[in-house]
Amino acid sequence: MQLSVAGRVALITGGSKGLGLAMAQAFAAAGGAVAIVARGAESLAAAEAGIKAATPGAQVAAISADIGTAAGCEAAFAEAEAKLGKVDILINNAGTSQRGPFLEVTDALWQNDLDLKLFAAIRLGRLVWPGMQSRRWGRIINVLNTGAKAPPAEGAPTAVSRAAGMALTKVQANEGAKHNILVNAMLVGLIDSDQHRRRHAASKTNESYEEWLGKLGAALPMGRYGRPEEFAAMALFLCSEGGGYIAGTAINVDGGRSPVV
Numbered sequence: 687m688q689l690s691v692a693g694r695v696a697l698i699t700g701g702s703k704g705l706g707l708a709m710a711q712a713f714a715a716a717g718g719a720v721a722i723v724a725r726g727a728e729s730l731a732a733a734e735a736g737i738k739a740a741t742p743g744a745q746v747a748a749i750s751a752d753i754g755t756a757a758g759c760e761a762a763f764a765e766a767e768a769k770l771g772k773v774d775i776l777i778n779n780a781g782t783s784q785r786g787p788f789l790e791v792t793d794a795l796w797q798n799d800l801d802l803k804l805f806a807a808i809r810l811g812r813l814v815w816p817g818m819q820s821r822r823w824g825r826i827i828n829v830l831n832t833g834a835k836a837p838p839a840e841g842a843p844t845a846v847s848r849a850a851g852m853a854l855t856k857v858q859a860n861e862g863a864k865h866n867i868l869v870n871a872m873l874v875g876l877i878d879s880d881q882h883r884r885r886h887a888a889s890k891t892n893e894s895y896e897e898w899l900g901k902l903g904a905a906l907p908m909g910r911y912g913r914p915e916e917f918a919a920m921a922l923f924l925c926s927e928g929g930g931y932i933a934g935t936a937i938n939v940d941g942g943r944s945p946v947v
Contacts, residue, residue, distance in 0.1 A: 689919075689926040692717030695770045696925070697763070697814070699753050699806065700780035702729040704880035705829065708914035709777055710746075711737055712922045719745035721766035721773070723780070725752055745770060753780055754802040759809040773814045774821070775925050778807040778851075779829040783881060785844050799843040804850050811858060815867065824867035825925040828855045831874045832938055835946040848873075852936050859934030868933040870924050875940020876903070877912035907942035 696713045700706040701722030710720045714737050722737075724730050730748040737746050747769040752758035766773055781803040784795055807828055818824025833845035834852045851871065858869040876882075878899060886895045893901075903911040917939050923929050924937075938944045 689922050694774040695719045696775035697721045697766045697773045698777040699723045702733040706779040708918040709921045712918035714741040714744040719770045721747040723749045723762045753806040763813040775825045776814045777827045783844050796843045799847045803847040818867045819865045822866045826869040828871045832944040863933050871936040873938045875943045
């Protein structure tokens with residue numbers, strides 16, 4: 687099956703690195719226009735150049751905004767529409783993995799996590815919904831992690847905000863289906879990403895990143911970490927016509943690691 691999003695415009699938060707960038711590259715290669723949103727202007731510029739080099743002629747809007755705020759969400763959406771004309775696909779991908787012992791998680795950490803992961807998805811969803819509804823076509827993917835289904839000890843605040851994101855997905859899917867707005871969640875397992883590269887650097891190990899990642903991956907059911915392009919392929923499928931009867935699901939993209947289906 688050849689997957690296509692030709693004529694569609696995707697707004698991808700956290701789109702300058704890691705999984706967000708992999709999805710942007712996949713969507714551009716499949717004929718879509720992409721608006722990549724992040725805070726860092728330098729990483730955005732590099733991502734935009736990389737996408738255009740890989741897919742000559744691709745329409746790319748690099749948007750610097752802090753979507754952890756209402757004003758940042760509004761600015762990102764307005765710029766995406768101004769530059770690309772509409773938003774057909776929303777990928778809520780921004781976020782970091784903040785976690786620690788319950789008693790050590792401050793109100794400020796809770797609020798920051800909820801603003802970036804939950805309220806950004808709510809606010810951006812409200813902004814893109816009317817256009818999707820009027821055109822009777824829309825796709826929303828909320829990128830979560832497997833902790834949303836199986837919250838671990840010391841998994842707050844991220845597991846809690848991700849679990850709320852899974853509930854939001856179901857609410858949006860049940861309301862959107864009659865308008866052909868299909869909403870799903872993708873739950874990240876252990877996938878090679880920018881976050882893991884930062885963890886490798888912080889570990890101060892003498893091992894190369896590839897050696898370090900290989901040892902961690904050996905304990906997984908498939909014996910390896912996932913690749914960003916594998917995650918992106920699922921996102922592309924859900925947003926193509928091939929995924930036209932899938933709504934309200936929370937799909938583990940984790941190589942079988944999660945104890946919950």
